[in-house]
Amino acid sequence: MLDAVGAEANPTREHDLEPFRVLATCGGFVPGHRYGGPVRSLVQIVESISESIDLTLVTRDRDLATPTPYPGLSGRWVRQSGARVFYLTVSRAGQWRQLRREFRDTSFDLLYVNSLFSMFSLVPIIAARLGVLRVSRILVAPRGELSTGSLSLKRRKKQVFLRFWLPLLRTLGVVWHATSDREAESIRRACPWAQIEINRSQVSLPYEPLPPGPVVPGPxxxxxxxxxxxxxxxxxxxxxxxxxxxxxxxxxxxxxxxxxxxxxxxxxxxxxxxxxxxxxxxxxxxxxxxxxxxxxxxxxxxxxxxxxxxxxxxxxxxxxxxxxxxxxxxxxxxxxxxxxxxxxxxxxxxxxxxxxxxxxxxxxxxxxxxxxxxxxxxxxRRVDGPNILEQARRASWVRPGDPIHPSCCGADS
Known part of the structure; x- marks a missing residue:
């Protein structure tokens, strides 16, 4: 397990001529804000990646619990800082076919999914398992979904789902992204076999806090x-x-x-x-x-x-x-x-x-x-370091150009 600060750069990858190709998926992204912290963490990743990473991001075309899409973004590719972003209307089969054509001749070094339960994780992982999507490795960010508190909500449904889903992830040799030691422990409780990368670089907030405002008399x-x-x-x-x-x-x-x-x-x-x-x-x-x-x-x-x-x-x-x-x-x-x-x-x-x-x-x-x-x-001042995609680019567990082959991916791969 490598921490963001302690990750050692692989010199053979640091100077590769070929870009490190990443396909990331998430249920929400800017201009939405209702998804909260995960969106801001993804924005930080998109804004801080180097030119050596070729990042493609697929996300929903509307905010959380919002029936209307973002104006002018549905079914479109948009450049957001260091990423190409596609805003998907999940109910439109034509847009799914558009993505299939887009990715048909592309091999990705890494598939990075944000959530365990979202269709934006289920669909690409199953596509990778079936060979429809060509990826070398899968990185899963559960975003707190394996914490005790989160699992206590809709507990029975989650237990049934994880009983089938976690063994599949194990056969695919996924790596897990934790944002803290605490989250790493929650992942390990659910998946004792998990290979975990800890990366604490989650914010693009300034180094200095806002000065304290005046205290208003009264309650x-x-x-x-x-x-x-x-x-x-x-x-x-x-x-x-x-x-x-x-x-x-x-x-x-x-x-x-x-x-x-x-x-x-x-x-x-x-x-x-x-x-x-x-x-x-x-x-x-x-x-x-x-x-x-x-x-x-x-x-x-x-x-x-x-x-x-x-x-x-x-x-x-x-x-x-x-x-x-x-x-x-x-x-x-x-x-x-x-x-x-x-x-x-x-x-x-x-x-x-x-x-x-x-x-x-x-x-x-x-x-x-x-x-x-x-x-x-x-x-x-303690949390500076490469973001998770930069960390993955340097890691030995990514084998560029080698598509997933479940039969050879064991629990400790």
Missing amino acids: ARLVFISRISPEKNLILVLRALQQVSTPMDLDIYGPMENVGYWEKCQNLFARLPTTVQVRYCGELAADEVRSTFARYDAFVFPTLGENFGHVIAESLSASCPVICSDQTPWTDLLTAGGGAVLKRLTADDLAGQLERFAALDQVARAHARRAAGDAYRSWR
Whole structure:
């Protein structure tokens, strides 16, 4: 297993005349923003690859849970920084045939899929297994889908699917992309045979945090910025707020990915004490997130699990402390960064942390903001390194021009 910082360059590959050809697939990409952190991680990859990588990316032609496509992009190839991107309308057979013709005479050194459960992973992997798509190796980024919290949602369906899907991935000798040691452990729990590459280079955020904004007198100003879905656990925030006695305000930003879940959240609004004010403020574009965090005293995020947690990095980069679950790679940094980490995801425990934070005076809140910025600054300087595709290009497990042959790909290949 190679870490991004410790990966050794293969000199025979570093100066190859032939480009390293990569086909990447994902359910969402820019200009969409509803898919959250995975899109931003992919943007970082696309913007940071060298000229030695020839990257082709296939993605959906619309944002998450959105019926209408992006204007003028359906069925089109578009240049996005270092990649050619195709925006696919999945219901149009003609566009699938267009891709088949495009790839018929192309061999890829690497197929890089982002998700275990998306059709944008299932279809290309099965195509590679059948020889329809010619690739040398497959790199799978589960994007947190094998975490305990994620697997607890729709548990039975996922168990049945993985019972059949993981053995197929094993026969294909896939390599797994983890963004942290924590995610590597979750992959290994599901797949003890897994060959894992860890790469922490996930963000294109600046090195310096935004300066802490002025602390506004009055109730603590809390914020929740994320997809409104069971994984992000907004309901726990609202249940905790039912139990607090200290005045505080909560603003909620994010796409309503799960309408039924949002209705359950709304049902809790009427049960909140009069000293608590909650507002839904709509969605944010990606370039609005940091400046929004900068206006608040703390980000409340009792997520069920994050493989990386891009939104946490954004909060710290805006000098905004984070009150979070311990189901992320950020636990040590958040405690040092003026926030708090929940060891138990219960309404009682979260209410206690919210009460503690809301009781801080203006001087203590300002100190917490400075601590968040300092924690971000120290972290940001530790995560530089090649992105995952550059790391793969240098790795010995990629055999350029050698198509997948499942019968010779064992568990430890």
